[in-house]
Structures are given as structure tokens and as C-alpha cells.
Amino acid sequence: MTATRPLRADAARNRQLLLTAASQEFAERGFDVSIADIARRAGIAKGTVFRHFPTKDDLISAIIVDQVIALTEVGERLLDAPDAGAALLQFLTTAARELRQLDLSFLTGAADPAAEVVETEQRLYATIHALVDRARDQGDLRPDITGTDVVALMCAPNHVVKSLPDASPDLWRRYLGIIFDGLRPQGAHPLPHPPPLPL
Incomplete structure (x- = not known):
């Protein structure tokens, strides 16, 4: 080859x-x-x-791959951080900031993703699961939180802000703080529904 x-x-x-x-x-x-x-x-x-x-699909796939690789590399570097809870928060902060700047939420509608897209997404998911496992093992996350929960919440700060009129550029930070407090073990109550299947 x-x-x-x-x-x-x-x-x-x-x-x-x-x-x-x-x-x-x-x-x-x-x-x-x-x-x-x-x-x-x-x-x-x-x-x-x-x-x-x-083709346009090739262009869409390239955008997805570049963004996912960049986020994954951030997460992989944080896997060696001594404070796993702080590392996960730093990753989610970076993800929310970069997703906001590039505004790639529209890509969730892409049909029939290319194999390279699927491979890079799976690498990202594995990295997030590892970050979550480390933080949970260190007692920084409530014990019933899974990596899939965090994957699902990763884009939430930006989705919330988009629904609000005249939102300030950094308002997403407020909602990321609320989300991350919900992941912490302090004051946690049992969740009313089991977690989704792993991604």
C-alpha cells in the first residue's frame, strides 16, 4: 500500500x-x-x-474527524493528571468551549457516517470513559455515574445557552458548573432511572 x-x-x-x-x-x-x-x-x-x-459528505466527515481527534487528544493528555476530578472538569470545559467556538452541534444529523468518523468517535468515547472511571474511583464522582452519562451531557451547556435570548458569550460556564455539581457525590440522591447502554 x-x-x-x-x-x-x-x-x-x-x-x-x-x-x-x-x-x-x-x-x-x-x-x-x-x-x-x-x-x-x-x-x-x-x-x-x-x-x-x-463530495459534501467527505467534507462533513473531515470536519467531524478533526474536531473529535482534537478533543480526544485533550482527554488523553489529562489521563495522567493526579487529580482525576479536576482533569474531567478541565476536559468538559475544553469540550464545551471548543464546541461553542466551532458550533458543530449540527453534525449530529449527518447520516451514514464514514468509517473514519466512527473510529474517531469510539476513541473519544473510550477516553471519556477512562476519565470518568478515574474520577469515580478517586471519589470525585457519584458512584452511579457512567461514561455514557458524561458523553450525553458533554454538549448540554451549549444547548441550554442556545435556547436563551441575548445570552452572554460565557454563560455556558454557569451551566457546566451546575452539571458538574450534579456529578459530584456530595448531597447526591439516587437517580430515578438506570443508565443508558454504553456508547
């Missing part, structure tokens, strides 16, 4: 411009946005888009 050659500096720059422009266009206008609009926003010729991403 032939090794993949690294992108030239200008090609790598164009690819990043396209990913940023596409994520912004999709977030603002949905999946029906045209490749021409994405190219215009990126300041790149339409043909350059197709050289990097032959």
Missing part, C-alpha cells in the same frame, strides 16, 4: 480554510449550503474544494 504523502504547506492551509468555512456555513445555514458558498467564504476556488473533498 502506498504511503499517504503529507500535504504541501499551501494545500494544508487551503484544507484548513475549507474546514473552517464549511463548519461555519453548515452551522449558520444547514446542510443545504452550496459548495460555491463554502468556497467563497474560504476565499478559495470551487475546484479546490473538490480536489480536497470530492
Whole structure:
């Protein structure tokens, strides 16, 4: 199998411009946005888009993969932190901030994700489960909290803020604090429903 050659500096720059422009266009206008609009926003010729991403699905998959890899690398670095509870909170803070900046919540609607997307998501889920297990073992999380619970809550601060008019840019931090307090063992009451199946 032939090794993949690294992108030239200008090609790598164009690819990043396209990913940023596409994520912004999709977030603002949905999946029906045209490749021409994405190219215009990126300041790149339409043909350059197709050289990097032959289809719109390829472009969507690339956005997902880049975002998931970045979050996973943050989590993996935090797995060695001595304070597991603080490490999990730092990860969730980074995730909420980055998801807000890139506004990738629209990607949950992508159908038939590519194999690379599924693989990178599974790597992220495994990292989150490991962070949660460490925090729970150290007594920083209530014993009935699972990694899947935290995966489900990861985007919640931004979802809450989007429903509020005239929200300040950092309001998501308030709701992340409320969520994380709910994960702590202090003052916890039994949950009224069992956890979902693992992701």
C-alpha cells in the first residue's frame, strides 16, 4: 500500500480554510449550503474544494474527524493528571468551549457516517470513559455515574445557552458548573432511572 504523502504547506492551509468555512456555513445555514458558498467564504476556488473533498459528505466527515481527534487528544493528555476530578472538569470545559467556538452541534444529523468518523468517535468515547472511571474511583464522582452519562451531557451547556435570548458569550460556564455539581457525590440522591447502554 502506498504511503499517504503529507500535504504541501499551501494545500494544508487551503484544507484548513475549507474546514473552517464549511463548519461555519453548515452551522449558520444547514446542510443545504452550496459548495460555491463554502468556497467563497474560504476565499478559495470551487475546484479546490473538490480536489480536497470530492463530495459534501467527505467534507462533513473531515470536519467531524478533526474536531473529535482534537478533543480526544485533550482527554488523553489529562489521563495522567493526579487529580482525576479536576482533569474531567478541565476536559468538559475544553469540550464545551471548543464546541461553542466551532458550533458543530449540527453534525449530529449527518447520516451514514464514514468509517473514519466512527473510529474517531469510539476513541473519544473510550477516553471519556477512562476519565470518568478515574474520577469515580478517586471519589470525585457519584458512584452511579457512567461514561455514557458524561458523553450525553458533554454538549448540554451549549444547548441550554442556545435556547436563551441575548445570552452572554460565557454563560455556558454557569451551566457546566451546575452539571458538574450534579456529578459530584456530595448531597447526591439516587437517580430515578438506570443508565443508558454504553456508547
